[in-house]
Amino acid sequence: MTQPTYDRVSIWLHWLIAAAMAIQFATGWLWGIYERGSEPRFILFRIHIVVGSVIFALALIRISWRLTHKAPPPPAGMSRATFIASKAAHGLLYLAIIVQPLLGLLTITAFGKSIGRWPRDLHMILVNVIAAIILIHVAAAIWHQFVRLDNLMRRMLPSRI
Ligand code: HEM
Ligand code: HEM
Incomplete structure (x- = not known):
């Protein structure tokens, strides 16, 4: 019954x-409902910057960890095309x-501003691109869980039953 899983880290x-x-x-999507210069908008903005920077730091740790720790082998019966598609989606998420936190940091710093508006514009475009990839990623996880019934989700959950 032991299914290979990702490691705890x-x-x-x-x-x-x-x-x-x-x-x-x-x-990012909520602060727009508050007026410019208002307290809630400022708080949401500060949270966005702090949490976004934390994501960047965690991403560096995660990618270094991933490069030195293998993922479990693909589940039995997964087609080559699905395997390649999943790897592509995962690569884009990494x-x-x-990229997204770096663009955010460029948007708010003097150095970033000195190179033009493109970091901000790209940050705004990537919001939708990333949201779409995440939606596909989550849909794939749900499909595995409820259609393929291969319990793929277990590989990414901490319980070791
Ligand atoms: C992966 C991490 C991040 C995601 C998913 C993300 C997502 C978003 C979203 C959803 C918006 C609102 C877009 C809209 O109004 O339609 C936004 C705007 C913004 N983000 Fe991020 N963000 C991330 C990281 C960061 C970081 C680290 C910073 C700054 C250090 C940052 C700075 C900004 C700024 C300044 C805006 C507003 C741009 C403007 O309205 O002129 N973001 N981001
Ligand atoms: C409710 C939301 C989410 C669910 C249910 C979910 C589920 C999963 C599952 C089950 C796996 C393992 C796939 C496998 O065994 O091959 C996985 C892997 C992965 N997920 Fe998510 N995920 C979610 C959100 C996210 C988000 C927001 C990101 C964005 C950074 C993300 C990035 C990744 C990456 C990069 C991998 C590949 C890990 C590797 O092999 O290195 N996931 N996810």
């Missing part, structure tokens, strides 16, 4: 970053948690 980093990403979308 990978699992915790995955869920910590996933939760932090939820905070990023929530804050890229997202590095």
